[in-house]
Amino acid sequence: MNNITSNHYNLDKCNSCPVRELSFCNALDSHALEEFSALSKTRAFEDGQLIFSEGKNNEYLGSITHGIVKIYKLLDDGRQQIVSLGFPGDMLGNIVDAEYNYFAESVGETKVCFYQVARINSFAESNPEIYRSILGKTTEQLGHAREWLLLLGRKTAQEKIASFLLLLAEHHKGSSPDQAFKIPLKRQEIADFLGLTIETVSRHFSNLKSKQLIREYAGHMLTIVDHEALRNIA
Amino acid sequence: MNNITSNHYNLDKCNSCPVRELSFCNALDSHALEEFSALSKTRAFEDGQLIFSEGKNNEYLGSITHGIVKIYKLLDDGRQQIVSLGFPGDMLGNIVDAEYNYFAESVGETKVCFYQVARINSFAESNPEIYRSILGKTTEQLGHAREWLLLLGRKTAQEKIASFLLLLAEHHKGSSPDQAFKIPLKRQEIADFLGLTIETVSRHFSNLKSKQLIREYAGHMLTIVDHEALRNIA
DNA sequence: CGCTCAGTTGATCATTATCAACTTGGGTGG
DNA sequence: CCACCCAAGTTGATAATGATCAACTGAGCG
Numbered sequence: 399m400n401n402i403t404s405n406h407y408n409l410d411k412c413n414s415c416p417v418r419e420l421s422f423c424n425a426l427d428s429h430a431l432e433e434f435s436a437l438s439k440t441r442a443f444e445d446g447q448l449i450f451s452e453g454k455n456n457e458y459l460g461s462i463t464h465g466i467v468k469i470y471k472l473l474d475d476g477r478q479q480i481v482s483l484g485f486p487g488d489m490l491g492n493i494v495d496a497e498y499n500y501f502a503e504s505v506g507e508t509k510v511c512f513y514q515v516a517r518i519n520s521f522a523e524s525n526p527e528i529y530r531s532i533l534g535k536t537t538e539q540l541g542h543a544r545e546w547l548l549l550l551g552r553k554t555a556q557e558k559i560a561s562f563l564l565l566l567a568e569h570h571k572g573s574s575p576d577q578a579f580k581i582p583l584k585r586q587e588i589a590d591f592l593g594l595t596i597e598t599v600s601r602h603f604s605n606l607k608s609k610q611l612i613r614e615y616a617g618h619m620l621t622i623v624d625h626e627a628l629r630n631i632a
Numbered sequence: 633m634n635n636i637t638s639n640h641y642n643l644d645k646c647n648s649c650p651v652r653e654l655s656f657c658n659a660l661d662s663h664a665l666e667e668f669s670a671l672s673k674t675r676a677f678e679d680g681q682l683i684f685s686e687g688k689n690n691e692y693l694g695s696i697t698h699g700i701v702k703i704y705k706l707l708d709d710g711r712q713q714i715v716s717l718g719f720p721g722d723m724l725g726n727i728v729d730a731e732y733n734y735f736a737e738s739v740g741e742t743k744v745c746f747y748q749v750a751r752i753n754s755f756a757e758s759n760p761e762i763y764r765s766i767l768g769k770t771t772e773q774l775g776h777a778r779e780w781l782l783l784l785g786r787k788t789a790q791e792k793i794a795s796f797l798l799l800l801a802e803h804h805k806g807s808s809p810d811q812a813f814k815i816p817l818k819r820q821e822i823a824d825f826l827g828l829t830i831e832t833v834s835r836h837f838s839n840l841k842s843k844q845l846i847r848e849y850a851g852h853m854l855t856i857v858d859h860e861a862l863r864n865i866a
Numbered sequence: 867c868g869c870t871c872a873g874t875t876g877a878t879c880a881t882t883a884t885c886a887a888c889t890t891g892g893g894t895g896g
Numbered sequence: 897c898c899a900c901c902c903a904a905g906t907t908g909a910t911a912a913t914g915a916t917c918a919a920c921t922g923a924g925c926g
Contacts, residue, residue: 469778471778471779471781471782473782473786473787477786478786479781479782479785479786481778481781481782482778492771492774493767494767494768494771494772495771495772495775499775499778500778522764526760526761526763526764527760529760529763529764529767530756530760530763532767533727533728533763533766533767533770534728536767536770536771536774537726537728537729537770538728538729539774540726540770540773540774540777541729541733543774543777543778543781544703544705544715544716544733544734544777545705546781547705547713547715547777547780547781547784548705548707548713548715550781550784550785550827551713551784551824551826551827552707552711552712552713552827553707554913554914555913555914584872584873585872585873585874586872590785592785593784593785593786594914594915595914595915595916596872596873596874597873597874597875597914597915597916598913598914598915599873600873600874600875601874601875601914603873603874604874604875617923788881788882789881789882818903818904818905819904819905819906820904828882828883829882829883829884830904830905830906831882831883831884831885831905831906831907832881832882832883833905834905834906834907835882835906835907837905837906838906838907851891851892
């Protein structure tokens, strides 16, 4: 964790924060938030930058404000598994384990609001509710991880792809259903998220297209044509 | 959650608790612990009893004191995935999500120390450190879940079996290495934990036996003969 | 223009699932 | 006490899913 840029508009930055209601800092009242926000530093990442790397200690806790972050693990021979996709409002890192045993990398342009863990702990002495809030986010992540265990352990390739597309659609709920959205991941990343190979992912995409359940165009823009059918597959 | 038996020896029960140092209640000092322990009720389970079922609300938080609990999810067609094995000291349930989206079932004879979530929340008003402690346990579970995501997504059957055996051995560290221990799960449960079928599990067990890496006898007693080789496989 | 990277598609292979038969062992009742 | 029964586990034969290897397309960029 280097080069965290100082932030000089602390006082009202949370008010303009796009993930104000989603982030773990949401639990704080406006007075506490003002104090807390003074501790934060925001950092922007280009596509594919390493945010955390394995074995690094838990010096910072982050909150994603823009973009997507992939959390992944590696085996010795290079096999990779994405264990989580972080979307705006999601928490990054943890304040408990000294060993942060994953890699975190930006997917596209990303911004993360960081807090030093030591400062969170001091802050918590007078504002213990922050722990409850971090607990909420962690429990949520645990739920997602377990959902994915079911997917990786028991779903077929086609079911995995369908589930993945619905997950993405879920994060575009703001826009109308049947709205086109950009697939943020490359085929290799999708494969690493679903426990498949590039080729299998590609084939099942083609398959869903030929069945007219989805449509893809202009690079990576995707429309889910038949939500219902996709949900039945997943 | 029915039939929670009242516990009439509250005052010093935590002192005799076998998971005193492992459980989330560990964070409390002896005064707070005495107050907290009065809120707990212990319940015993036979093999294969349902402890939580999907969709039930988060009324209770538990701490496993004896035995093993499997947490699993189901697909509509009956496919099952064990998403976690709870050992003594592990936490059961959560205090955040209203929907507890898993099944929990005892594996062998099991005892669980339960707390009503509402009571934990009241208690936390004067002892907020309990949230920090629950957060610690939840973060630990998240770490295990993600380790398993790597296993399910990217490891071969043989690697899965080896990893599983080492996980079990890990929980018998108290006894000397190369010590025999009982495999607590049936083949079907192992399969549901590793995302495999019974037959594949059985074949790879046979394979490891024929290679003299493990030995199995008297039903389900297992000795790991060659830890090193097993670790290389995993 | 040609290079590279991402993605697609095809052919073949390997691993694991499926289906089926058989073994083993513990428990029960005659 | 033995015979039987059932559940769990093993092993074999075959099938299917997904991986691997390979060739090719197309877009973006210097």
